[in-house]
Amino acid sequence: MTAQIELTNVNKYYGAYHALKDIELSIRKGSFTALVGPSGCGKSTLLRSLAGLENISSGTLKIAGEVMNAVPPRKRDVAMVFQSYALYPHMTVEENLTYSLRIKGVAKAERKKAANEVAAVTGLTHLLGRYPRELSGGQRQRVAMSRAIIRHPKAFLFDEPLSNLDAALRVHMRKEIRALHDRLGATSVYVTHDQVEAMTMADHVVIMRDGVIEQQGSPLELYDRPANKFVAGFIGSPAMNFLPAIGGQDGRSIILDLGLKQTIALGRTVQPGQALSIGLRPEHIELAAPGEGILSAPVALVESTGATCFLTMATTPELSVVFNGRSVARAGDRAGLNFVPGSMHLFDAETERRLPG
Amino acid sequence: MKRFLSSMIDGRGFDIGLVSLPLAFLLTLSGLPLLYNIVMSFQEVDMFSLGSFWRPFVGLKNYRDLFAQPETWPILANTATFVAASIAGQFLVGFGLALFFWTSFPGASWLRGLFLVSWVMPGLVVGAIWNWILSGDFGVLNFILRETGLIDGNIFWRSDPGFSLWAVIIANIWLGTSFNMILLSVGLSAIPRDLYEASELDGANVWQRFWTITLPMMRSSIGAIMALGLIFTLQQFDLFAAITSGGPNNASNVTQYWAWDLSFRQYDFAKGATISVIMIAFVMVASVVYVRSTRHEVRG
The missing domain is CATH 3.40.50.300 (P-loop containing nucleotide triphosphate hydrolases)
Incomplete structure (x- = not known):
């Protein structure tokens, strides 16, 4: 070439x-x-x-x-x-x-x-x-x-x-x-x-x-x-969600901070206590029944174009979710959320660079 | 009456009112004198009939008489020379300066503004200054030409029949150049920069860019400045009054000065009017060119 x-x-x-x-x-x-x-x-x-x-x-x-x-x-x-x-x-x-x-x-x-x-x-x-x-x-x-x-x-x-x-x-x-x-x-x-x-x-x-x-x-x-x-x-539209988190004490999990803390197991190692920023694309978050899924949050806004549905979750910071089809959840409902396995991007909160590995 | 009043306040009546005021002004102060002038050129006018409007109609007699005079054709030729040389000089120097200031070196716009001083100056003052510059015995122009070896003896610019018209032309070029420059500068700055970038990428060098982009894009500006130049040079009176008074022996006389001379010094109002009517014809042609060229502006 x-x-x-x-x-x-x-x-x-x-x-x-x-x-x-x-x-x-x-x-x-x-x-x-x-x-x-x-x-x-x-x-x-x-x-x-x-x-x-x-x-x-x-x-x-x-x-x-x-x-x-x-x-x-x-x-x-x-x-x-x-x-x-x-x-x-x-x-x-x-x-x-x-x-x-x-x-x-x-x-x-x-x-x-x-x-x-x-x-x-x-x-x-x-x-x-x-x-x-x-x-x-x-x-x-x-x-x-x-x-x-x-x-x-x-x-x-x-x-x-x-x-x-x-x-x-x-x-x-x-x-x-x-x-x-x-x-x-x-x-x-x-x-x-x-x-x-x-x-x-x-x-x-x-x-x-x-x-x-x-x-x-x-x-x-x-x-x-x-x-x-x-x-x-x-890259990507709607833009990626960034969630603050810190490395878990066992070195194989992270603690997400979305208003209330949530521990999520990882398939990789992180430094315990390290400040992280978790990148999660809206299309890599899936809706689950209320009470199920990794975490549960109230829905703030539902926008539908007919083919695609954009959800904004009332968390801090806000989470956006996008999926094909129509939403059964309405604004004000609680919904369970699942993350597509392996879709999490880990960035150092300070340098903003991707964690190696 | 009520309808008329309300239309005067917020309807078509208001528009017509706005337009009619300046129109009335134009008609009284320009239109009527113009018509009166044309009428006068077909009448027999002398000192005794000056006060009345109804004077003997003589048809084209004034025109025939005028062209029978030996000085008429030379004066018309002088006028043509004066107009052509002044416009050419003003345009070439003005365009050169406009292109020069377009390169936008530090202080370019400030210096360009300063050039307008020459245009602001009254013609009589400009004439007085050029009288000194052009003076045969101690004039600075002769000094420069002599010291650079271009001439051997002094040129008596104002009194030599071969030079007197050119003395006024030189002063007039100086007077009108800055106006040309400003108008052409505006035209130049209206050409989008990316056209030059596109043509540069298309392989054009400086000369090719000038001939294929600058000049064609300036067509309407150039047409306008030429037409205005014709009108302004046909109006130029002060410089003749100040520098040569049309002499010696009509060597530098032109129609606009001659018309004044015939009317107000020889009191031959009919001939003065006649020569003015001939000038009106030329100015009308120039006006048509001007209006057309400003209408045909190229817009991207």
């Missing part, structure tokens, strides 16, 4: 502000990598550094094996799809698509042919003569992508391309972008703040916070073995 993009020890400063901290990232050729994190985490800065719109302060950035640290954007041979689409408003769709070819000096007939080919793939054929202002949001999005595709670049860079679309179109375009990526065999880097987008589209997810890569790996790896509380809370 060859790396198409390779970052070694990359740092970026804006004056005194340290925007990217010791970034180590290797992006496999043909892979779909998502950079995800809350706003201000540095994911866009990282993407713009790949494009050359920002210069990195130190470290090495290689694209297709060549060091690109000081190479201007126009010589990097990467294409970018902007959040605002950045379509040229004074050019028709066809002129927008073929702009890069025109700059390169490609003959007009050839440009037209290339535009027709790409438009056929992205379904823009009937819109080639229109101006961007005459297009809907989804169509503009397609033009922006086609403008990137026509160049056959070394890498596609997407900067939150779906954030200006409505929810239904977003889900649709998500699939379309991924299908296009597979068809072109391209290398894509995709910035988003939406973890669902990252999880569903990418082969490789990079989670960032405050300029640091918190964890990277396949989507399911991140879901199953989050390296710390931040990643655990960021």
Whole structure:
């Protein structure tokens, strides 16, 4: 597996502000990598550094094996799809698509042919003569992508391309972008703040916070073995429950603190008395009959979408539970709760890191 | 009556009232004089008929007489030169400055604001200052040109027929440049940054970005500034009064100064009105260009 993009020890400063901290990232050729994190985490800065719109302060950035640290954007041979689409408003769709070819000096007939080919793939054929202002949001999005595709670049860079679309179109375009990526065999880097987008589209997810890569790996790896509380809370919807606990005296159990204390046996060892934070995904808590299960708690709120049911339990801190189907329990009822075996994530309460083992 | 009052307070009557006030103002102070001017250009006007509106109608006689005068065509040509050179100079220098300040170095916006001082200055004051700069014997412009070796002897800018029009043009370019710069700066700052980033990634270098993004995106701004420039230069009177008074021997005379000269110094009101009507035609064309170019603004 060859790396198409390779970052070694990359740092970026804006004056005194340290925007990217010791970034180590290797992006496999043909892979779909998502950079995800809350706003201000540095994911866009990282993407713009790949494009050359920002210069990195130190470290090495290689694209297709060549060091690109000081190479201007126009010589990097990467294409970018902007959040605002950045379509040229004074050019028709066809002129927008073929702009890069025109700059390169490609003959007009050839440009037209290339535009027709790409438009056929992205379904823009009937819109080639229109101006961007005459297009809907989804169509503009397609033009922006086609403008990137026509160049056959070394890498596609997407900067939150779906954030200006409505929810239904977003889900649709998500699939379309991924299908296009597979068809072109391209290398894509995709910035988003939406973890669902990252999880569903990418082969490789990079989670960032405050300029640091918190964890990277396949989507399911991140879901199953989050390296710390931040990643655990960021991935998954609804978000993971975190329950305070301390290690039991026998070293093989924990004492949960949900208002009243509850001892739960573990299949592993912990340090007696160690302060812990127990991560438990809402989908890994099962409802049991009242009085049964590991613990029993009153139901505070029942929200149902018909297919899925969201329960909020009146504990401190609140516990959220999600399951398919309908709830027999109503707000105010007591319900028993069971945890799916092996679904508990143990984090050190102080360092917030996952306990080894 | 009651319905009328209530519509004046919160209905269409209020809207019409708001619009009619400035319209009435415009009509009385601009529309009527304009019409009166056009009417006068078809009448025989002398000192004795000045006070009455009903004067002998002479058809196109004033126009025929005007074009029979030997100085008419040279003055029209001077006007064309003055307008074209002033607009070109103001636009090129203004655009250059706008692009320069667009690079946003420290203090750029502060310095750009300072440039507006030249536009705020009254034309007569600007004329007086340029009189010193352009002075043949001790003027600083001659000094610079002589010391850099560009000229051997002094140029008498204001009294040499070959230079007098250009003396006013130079002053007018100085006067109008900052207005061009401000308007073009606004146009430049309205171009979204990400267009440049996109075109940079598409492989365009600085020149290609200028020709394919900046200039086309500035089309409406440029159209507007050209049309306004035409109107402003056709209005430019103070500089002529202050620098050359149209001389020597009409070498720097232009229609707007000549119209005033004919009407209020030679008391030939009919010819003064006639030349004004010819100017109105040109300004109308410019206004149409201006209105069209501001309407056709490109929006993303």
